[in-house]
Amino acid sequence: MSTKTQTQQTIIIDNGSDSIKAGLGGKDKPDLMVPTIVRKETNTEKNEYYIGEKHETMNKLLDSIYPIERGTITHWEEMEMIWSYILDNLNQNNSLCNIFFSENVCESKASRERKCQIMFETFSVPSIGLGFQPILSLYSVNRTCGVVLDLGHSLSSACFVQNANIDPNSIQYINLGGKDITDYLFQLINKKYNGNYFLQKCDWDIVEELKKEICFVESNYTNTRNQNNDKKAINSNNQNIKIKLSNNKEIEISNGRTKAIEILFNPNLVSLEDEPSISYLIKNSFNNCEFLNKDKILNSIFITGGSSKFSGLVDRLDYELKHILNQNNIKTFSPKDSTISSWMGANKFITDNSPQNSWYTLEYYNENGLYDIHKKFYQKFYRM
Numbered sequence: 001m002s003t004k005t006q007t008q009q010t011i012i013i014d015n016g017s018d019s020i021k022a023g024l025g026g027k028d029k030p031d032l033m034v035p036t037i038v039r040k041e042t043n044t045e046k047n048e049y050y051i052g053e054k055h056e057t058m059n060k061l062l063d064s065i066y067p068i069e070r071g072t073i074t075h076w077e078e079m080e081m082i083w084s085y086i087l088d089n090l091n092q093n094n095s096l097c098n099i100f101f102s103e104n105v106c107e108s109k110a111s112r113e114r115k116c117q118i119m120f121e122t123f124s125v126p127s128i129g130l131g132f133q134p135i136l137s138l139y140s141v142n143r144t145c146g147v148v149l150d151l152g153h154s155l156s157s158a159c160f161v162q163n164a165n166i167d168p169n170s171i172q173y174i175n176l177g178g179k180d181i182t183d184y185l186f187q188l189i190n191k192k193y194n195g196n197y198f199l200q201k202c203d204w205d206i207v208e209e210l211k212k213e214i215c216f217v218e219s220n221y222t223n224t225r226n227q228n229n230d231k232k233a234i235n236s237n238n239q240n241i242k243i244k245l246s247n248n249k250e251i252e253i254s255n256g257r258t259k260a261i262e263i264l265f266n267p268n269l270v271s272l273e274d275e276p277s278i279s280y281l282i283k284n285s286f287n288n289c290e291f292l293n294k295d296k297i298l299n300s301i302f303i304t305g306g307s308s309k310f311s312g313l314v315d316r317l318d319y320e321l322k323h324i325l326n327q328n329n330i331k332t333f334s335p336k337d338s339t340i341s342s343w344m345g346a347n348k349f350i351t352d353n354s355p356q357n358s359w360y361t362l363e364y365y366n367e368n369g370l371y372d373i374h375k376k377f378y379q380k381f382y383r384m
Contacts, residue, residue: 008126011090013083014102014133014343017068018153018178020307022086022344025100025350030343032086038065038078051085069108070175071155073115074172087123098145098359100129100350102136102342105157105171108270120365127359129350130377132166134159136345137304141335145156146300149282149317151264151307156278158292160297170289172282176267178307182214185260191350193251209258210243217312218258221321222230250321259309281318286325298325301332301381308338310360 010025016036023031034052041048041061051061067079087094099119103112112130119125134148134157144164150157157173159166186207242250259269267275276284282301286294301316301321318332335341360373 008096008098009092010098010100010129011092012100012102012343012346012350014087014155014340014346015068015073015104016306017066017071017143017155020082020086020341023343024090024092025347027319027347029337030340032089033340034082034086036066036068036082038067038075038081039048039063039292040065042155049081051082052367068173069154071104071152071157071173072108073111075283076114080122083118083123094125095121098127098129099123099125100131100346102131102133102346102366104133104152105159106155107168108243109374112373115194116360116370116373120362125362127357127361131346131349133304133342134161134166136343136349137302137335137338137341138164139290139345139348140341141302142348143300143302145297146302147282147285147297149278149301149303151303151305152177152280153306156281156305156307158278158281160285160291160294162288162291162293162297167289167291170285170291172276172285172288174262174272174278174281176270176272176275178211180263181260181323182211184263185215185257186209188260189251206243211257213259214310215261215310217261217265217310217316219312219316239344263312264307265316277320278302279317279324282317282321283324289298295327295329299329299331301333302328302338302341303334304338304341306339308334 012021012023012030014021014026018036020034020036020255021032022034024027037052039050041062041381044144063150065075065078067073067075067082073079101115116128119128133150137148137150138144138146138161145162147158147160154177155173155175156177157171159172160170162168182204186204189207196371215289242252244250263269263272265277265279267273267277286298291297297323301317303317314334318330321332322328337344
């Protein structure tokens with residue numbers, strides 16, 4: 001394949017259900033963090049839409065479309081709109097910029113093919129590179145071995161990585177993430193006020209920000225505590241703050257929030273009786289892993305993703321894993337830049353790897369299509 005990629009700029013795109021991190025390779029952080037949402041006006045003759053950021057006139061009836069659901073691209077037209085917005089705002093000549101995508105471990109072959117096809121045929125990029133988010137996250141902290149627990153917006157996954165290769169047998173995931181935490185917090189607050197306030201859909205965004213500010217993981221939480229008393233759960237601290245809703249009404253809410261985030265450790269709280277907690281997600285990954293030294297890899301468990309920053313999460317997970325795995329060498333970490341670690345790792349990866357081994361070129365695509373794109377990247381990142 002062509003080696004022209006050595007002299008071309010690279011745009012790194014880390015697709016997420018909540019936001020897309022994008023920017024030029026070689027920088028310290030992404031240039032853009034775009035919410036993965038397209039809002040379209042309804043009941044109007046104009047076909048207007050807004051990418052990412054909320055529009056000022058939120059009192060209008062807007063259809064909100066989330067192109068990525070549970071880690072899967074489900075609305076391709078809107079996804080293409082966001083990619084176009086990103087490329088326009090980076091102000092680069094697409095025909096001179098390679099695109100490097102980070103992918104979650106649940107990416108389907110059909111999705112990968114369509115994504116690459118759009119980049120080649122719609123945006124005319126010269127080359128495409130692909131990397132799996134767990135490996136890239138480890139790259140960001142100069143590691144090639146470890147267990148990666150990615151707590152995303154609507155999908156959480158775990159897998160074992162050794163020498164920059166994933167054991168596919170170790171991949172475990174649940175349809176649970178930050179969005180579900182927000183939904184549950186929304187539900188708890190709504191119960192407290194008997195449903196009199198949270199009647200507008202745009203209040204969800206307020207609760208989303210509230211979650212980031214006040215939720216934390218309680219280290220000594222028990223399964224029986226507060227399960228039958230939602231009002232106590234939402235009033236577990238005497239320090240109160242006021243929140244203004246979209247209709248300009250205010251509610252008062254206490255600062256200690258543990259039950260919302262607790263769904264990661266007890267999915268039963270949101271009626272997911274058959275789903276494992278994030279602790280058992282790692283245990284299941286461990287049990288299915290075929291790496292001979294998987295016990296040693298447990299001393300490098302990395303938590304990444306948008307839901308990785310809650311206070312107390314690392315300590316709680318570390319404690320539970322030592323108990324359920326009966327291992328004393330377990331060490332759990334959350335990198336400083338855990339919400340952008342995949343992007344940062346991709347940045348390091350494209351710097352350290354030669355282009356001919358890392359890119360799928362437009363020239364090759366025009367001659368051969370996408371028939372071997374899976375083989376190329378699966379062999380590079382999976383232990384087959």
